Amino acid sequence: MRRVALALVAVLSVAAFLTPPLAAQAADRAPIVLRPDRVFDGERMHDGWAVLVDGSRIVAAGPSIPTPAGGTEVRLPGTTLLPGLIEGHSHLLLHPYNETSWNDQVLLESHAERVARATVHARATLMAGVTTVRDLGSEGAGYADVGLKAAIDKGVIPGPRMLVSGPALVATGSYGPKGAPEWSLPKGAEEADGHDGLIRATRNQMGRGVDWVKVYADYRWGPNGEASATFTEDELRLVVEVAASSGRRVVAHAATPEGMMRAIRAGVRTIDHGDGGTPEIFALMAEKHVGFCPTLAAGDAITQYGGWRRGVDPEPARITRKRETFAMALSSGVPMCFGGDVGVYPHGENYRELELMVDYGMTASAVVQVATSGNADIFELSDRGRIGEGLLADLVAVEGDPTADITALRRVMFVMKGGDVVRAPTKVER
Ligand SMILES: [Zn+2]
Secondary structure (H helix, E strand, O other): OOOOOOOOOOOHHHHHHOOOOOHHHHHHHEEEEEEEEEEEOOOOOOOOOOOEEEOOOEEEOOOOOOOOOOOOOEEEEEEEEEOOOOEEOOOOOOOOOOOOOOOHHHOOOOOHHHHHHHHHHHHHHOOEEEEEEEOOOOOOOOOHHHHHHHHHHOOOOOEEEEHHHOOOOOOOOOOOOOOOOOOOOOOEEEEHHHHHHHHHHHHHHHHOOOOOOOOOEEOOOOOOEEEEEEEHHHHHHHHHHHHHHOOEEEEEOOOOOOHHHHHHHHOOOOOEOOOOOOOOHHHHHHHHHOOOEOOOHHHHHHHHOOOOOOOOOOOOOOHHHHHHHHHHHHHOOOOOOOOOEEEOOOOOOOOHHHHHHHHHHOOHHHHHHHHHHHHHHHHHOOOOOOOOOEEEOOOOEEOOOOOOHHHHHEEEEEEEEOOOOEEOOOOEEE
């Protein structure tokens, strides 16, 4: 039996930090010095560094940081302190499909149930050290993500900072749930088409609070259910142009070569999924600095829900192909994004995507960088994703060194969001 002592030199009442209102607390509190074994600043590792937090911001990071008079010292032996993780593709309003199918979640669960579940998901996400999520679609729950974000920002419930995309945009007829053609089934996203229709829908979604406009550049709507392109390139370009004039970016769900090409040429900021990527497509993405969120963990989970026993059965073709696509993207120099499509699998297990990125060929050190400063750069979040003076005090400490062993990200010991300690065990025995 091994004992890891996480000594809190001064008494920190974690429970108190979880009681609303959270917002006022950071400003009232004494400065805090965090003393882990090492600090990963978003790009490089520094042994023996400490980090000083005052209010909601980091005020200093370096090898010799004295504890200010009246300040609090938190010792985190055996840990690495790193910027709070930035999940690039979540669905806080979905829960794993092996519990309830996507169709049944969209059609049969009430919005109240879905929001109640989402509050639990938000908390699990934050406790896993994920302090920001780009949440890519409420999947039939309207603007519940906008409300969830407001509730978190107001300190009503614990959760990560959210970038939301509301209902998202799909071409008429392309998206699910499908069936019963005589009836108009509720859809998992908003249908819009053509010049006037897409301008209006994009502006309407932005006006109702979306931070990112999400489009489905393709979907499984071919004559035999195969994935095929949806919007024309002109339609996609229009959405990008309308979003850009308000200072917003567009993310494309795209899995086919044609859907990916149209979205890239139209000027989207990230391509998510990308299963059908080719060397030519990834080269174009690299040239245009389009981020790639591969959502490896979603495919991995769905294949397992279909009966594949990972580590026991031979690897299905779908997974092998995904490995090859990922390797292609890596060697092309595409800006890689950490975005796992969490919600397909349990919230709080965001680390699954990071472990698969290592399994599929990336170094652990590069993966940790992608999950922090890399995603901050792709999402244009200059106030986070790194540890440095003036940045948001969104910090996580994990047992061990995740740049040497990515599974260290499962062992979250401490989480701070905006200077508030939201997770800090005083002692861990194992
Ligand atoms: Zn998704």
